[in-house]
Amino acid sequence: MRRMVEQILRCTKCRIYTLERKCTKCNSECLTTKPAKYSPEDKYAKYRLEYKKKEQGLQNNTTKDI
């Protein structure tokens, strides 16, 4: 059996890799780096955006960017 690989995320600003959902440096959102998870096509980009919003809503109800 294969183990699931830990999810590697990357800060969209610093472009550093991390396992945290929030960058420890700039506190911005970190995204998964797994290739081919999403299609570059627009219709999928839309879904990705929705997913992102949902995730943020679940996690950061009171968080606001400064």
Ligand SMILES: [Zn+2]
């Ligand atoms: Zn960062």
